[in-house]
Amino acid sequence: xxxxxxxxYAIETLREMNRERGQISKQLGALRGRCQFREEVIxxxxxxxxxxxxxxxxxxxxxxxxxxxxxxxxxxxxDHHQVIEDQMERMRVMLDQPMKPSQSIQKLEKLTNxxxxxxxxxxxxxx
Amino acid sequence: MSEQPQASAPAEKQLPxxxxxxxxxxYQQESLLLDDDYTTELRLQVTYYGEALLxxxxxxxxxLEKEMVALSMVFNEFLDEVKVMDDKIGNLSTSINQGKLQxxxxxxxxxxxEVQTVVEQLRLLPRADLDGVEVLYQNLDALHDNYQVIEExxxxxxxxxxxxxxxxxxxxxxxxxxxxxxxxxxxxQMTLLVxxxxxxxxxxxxxxxxxxxxxxxxxxxxxxxxxxxxQTMANPKEVELLRRNQTGFEKSYKQIxxxxxxxxxxxLDLTELENDLQPIASGLSQxxxxxxSNQFLKFTEKIYEEIEVVNEQIRDAQACDNFDDLEILRxxxxxxxxxxxxxxxxxxxxxxxxxxxxxxxxxxEVLRVSVEQLERVVQDSSNRxxxxxxxxx
Numbered sequence: 001x002x003x004x005x006x007x008x009y010a011i012e013t014l015r016e017m018n019r020e021r022g023q024i025s026k027q028l029g030a031l032r033g034r035c036q037f038r039e040e041v042i043x044x045x046x047x048x049x050x051x052x053x054x055x056x057x058x059x060x061x062x063x064x065x066x067x068x069x070x071x072x073x074x075x076x077x078x079d080h081h082q083v084i085e086d087q088m089e090r091m092r093v094m095l096d097q098p099m100k101p102s103q104s105i106q107k108l109e110k111l112t113n114x115x116x117x118x119x120x121x122x123x124x125x126x127x
Numbered sequence: 128m129s130e131q132p133q134a135s136a137p138a139e140k141q142l143p144x145x146x147x148x149x150x151x152x153x154y155q156q157e158s159l160l161l162d163d164d165y166t167t168e169l170r171l172q173v174t175y176y177g178e179a180l181l182x183x184x185x186x187x188x189x190x191l192e193k194e195m196v197a198l199s200m201v202f203n204e205f206l207d208e209v210k211v212m213d214d215k216i217g218n219l220s221t222s223i224n225q226g227k228l229q230x231x232x233x234x235x236x237x238x239x240x241e242v243q244t245v246v247e248q249l250r251l252l253p254r255a256d257l258d259g260v261e262v263l264y265q266n267l268d269a270l271h272d273n274y275q276v277i278e279e280x281x282x283x284x285x286x287x288x289x290x291x292x293x294x295x296x297x298x299x300x301x302x303x304x305x306x307x308x309x310x311x312x313x314x315x316q317m318t319l320l321v322x323x324x325x326x327x328x329x330x331x332x333x334x335x336x337x338x339x340x341x342x343x344x345x346x347x348x349x350x351x352x353x354x355x356x357x358q359t360m361a362n363p364k365e366v367e368l369l370r371r372n373q374t375g376f377e378k379s380y381k382q383i384x385x386x387x388x389x390x391x392x393x394x395l396d397l398t399e400l401e402n403d404l405q406p407i408a409s410g411l412s413q414x415x416x417x418x419x420s421n422q423f424l425k426f427t428e429k430i431y432e433e434i435e436v437v438n439e440q441i442r443d444a445q446a447c448d449n450f451d452d453l454e455i456l457r458x459x460x461x462x463x464x465x466x467x468x469x470x471x472x473x474x475x476x477x478x479x480x481x482x483x484x485x486x487x488x489x490x491x492e493v494l495r496v497s498v499e500q501l502e503r504v505v506q507d508s509s510n511r512x513x514x515x516x517x518x519x520x
Contacts, residue, residue, distance in 0.1 A: 004283040007226045011287055014219050021212050024205055025503065031202045032510045035195060042191050049184045056177030059170055062158030070169045077176035084183050091187075 030098070037104050038095065044112055052077070206511050210445060213504070227289045232368055234280050238297045239375065241273055242345065245304035249338050252308075252315050260316045267309055274305060290486075296352045300345040307341060332393040336400070339386050343403045346379055350410035357417035361427045361486040366418070373414050380407060422477065427490045430470060437463060437497040444504040453512060456505050463498045470494065 055073050058064045064073070094111055146154065162170065248266055255263055277298075281291050311334070353372055360369065387404065390397060418424070440463070444456050470491055478484045 004230070004280065004287070007223065007230060007287055008283075010219060010223050010226065014216065014223060017212060017216050017219065021209065021216060024209050024212065025507075028202065028205050028209065028507065028510060031198055031205065032513070035198050035202065038191050038195050038198070042188055042195070045184050045188045045191070049181060049188070052177060052180050052184070056173065056181065059173040060177070062155035065158045065161070067163075067166045067169065070166060070173060074169050074173050074176065077173060077180060081176040081179050084180060088183065088187055095191075 033099060033104060034095075037099065037108070040104075040108055041091070041095065041111065044108075052080075202510070206507060209507060213445070227284075227287065228364060228368075230280075230284060230287075231289050231291070231294065234277065234284065234291075235294050235297070235368075237273075237280075238277060238294065238301055241270065241277070242297070242301050242304055245270060245301070245308050246338065246342055248308055249304075249311060249334075252311050253334055255315060257316070257319050260312060260319065263308075263312050263315075267305070267312060270305055270308070274301060277301075293352065293356055297349060300348065304341070304345070332390070332395060335386065335393075336390055336395060336397075339383065339390065340400060340403070342379075342386075343383060343400065343407065346376070346383065346407055347403065347410075350376060350407055354410055354413060354417050357414055358421050359423060359483075359486065360421065361423035361490060363424060363428050363431055366424070369414075369418070373411075376407075376411060380411060383407070422482070423484075423487050426473065426477070426487055430487075430490045430494050433463070433466060433470070434494050434497050437494070437501050441497075441501050441504050444501060444508050447505075447508045448512060450512060453505065453509055456508070460498065460502050460505055463501065467491075467495055467498055 055077070059070055059073055064070055091111055094107060099107060159170075248263060248270075251259070252263065281294060281298075284291050284294070353369070353376065357369055360366075383404070387397070387400065390400070440456065440459055443452070447453055447456060474484050474487060474491060477487075
């Protein structure tokens with residue numbers, strides 16, 4: 001005589017394991033999304049760093065002679081300096097928010113706008 | 128007249144001449160030396176703001192990179208957990224399927240054993256005295272209890288998703304056997320109490336003939352079901368079970384023949400019995416032909432071959448550690464989905480021919496689920512390779 005209780009228990013366990021497996025898959029997907037988003041943000045920051053450091057060294061090393069040109073560069077650096085802390089905080093809030101993979105492009109665009117171009121008029125993330 | 132110097136051809140496009148390092152250094156020094164106070168002040172401001180910006184961005188990048196490493200570690204832990212879990216799920220699924228098959232087989236055997244027990248009890252009946260009749264009544268009660276247990280087991284099998292149609296087909300034979308047994312005990316008890324010795328001898332052969340007749344009827348019905356299963360059964364794993372049933376039928380046929388020979392000595396008219404024997408004998412010889420003409424079986428065998436391929440691909444995907452192989456695996460997933468669609472079309476064709484495809488669909492579903500599982504494993508591997516190689520894509 002077969003043991004139906006054991007079989008029923010095994011089926012229930014399998015169902016439970018499949019449910020758990022599904023949850024882990026979701027978590028894996030979410031983690032992957034977070035990693036990908038961070039990687040793209042890092043790329044963005046590297047680009048920004050390249051632009052600023054290029055201008056910085058051009059001025060500091062004397063490659064730029066024109067006073068007007070240096071004024072323009074000083075002005076944009078000052079503007080960015082005034083808002084960078086605030087923008088980085090906004091970026092951090094955005095990074096810490098849960099995010100669906102489908103939203104990543106849209107969010108990255110927004111983030112590029114306010115991190116790279118330091119545009120204050122862009123709507124920041126809602127915490 | 129002095130010779131005019133030859134005019135040089137006008138340069139169509141003068142490309143800027145790049146500075147040498149020394150020239151560049153000189154240019155920079157000159158720039159800084161030529162600065163007036165205002166320009167120097169401007170340069171200092173650029174230094175201040177620029178450094179602040181660069182340091183702030185550098186700090187954020189370092190922080191994000193550390194976060195990436197931490198997230199990757201968590202990801203890999205999850206991935207390991209998924210692998211362990213997939214193995215467990217695979218093993219448990221196999222055990223459950225085997226368990227279901229085993230359970231169905233055991234219940235089937237139990238029903239046949241019970242029928243056999245009833246037949247043996249009926250055989251004992253003509254020789255039973257009054258005490259013996261009492262024992263047989265007790266046995267009848269036990270057989271009734273077993274019948275209820277079997278019914279409960281069939282219900283449970285249905286609850287856990289095992290098909291029980293073929294098991295139910297044997298139940299009427301058992302039920303009828305029990306009724307016959309009850310009636311025969313009563314008759315025997317009556318005979319013993321009335322005490323007609325002369326009549327008893329005559330009833331002995333008649334009972335034997337009766338018993339043989341009912342046994343042949345149940346065998347004939349079971350044989351029809353057996354052949355129908357051989358023609359329509361869709362699970363290749365059940366072929367073995369059918370072959371075992373076939374062996375059981377052959378044994379029963381031998382027993383029937385032995386009893387038939389015994390009855391011949393009694394001088395009774397056995398023409399009717401002889402006619403009834405014919406379908407059983409021809410049924411036995413038709414089994415292999417019925418199996419060979421089973422379209423569903425051929426179809427599910429193809430499905431199981433495909434499932435084997437998918438399982439192999441799952442193992443490959445779990446072991447995959449580079450993007451090239453992963454690309455091939457992705458192409459294979461697509462090809463396997465196309466094969467699934469081809470199977471579905473073939474199934475539709477069978478249905479259009481008026482065949483009942485319900486028994487095949489569950490195997491097709493297993494294939495479909497396996498391909499979906501493969502797709503998931505390939506995706507997990509893609510995540511894993513992406514994370515470990517630092518290339519998420």
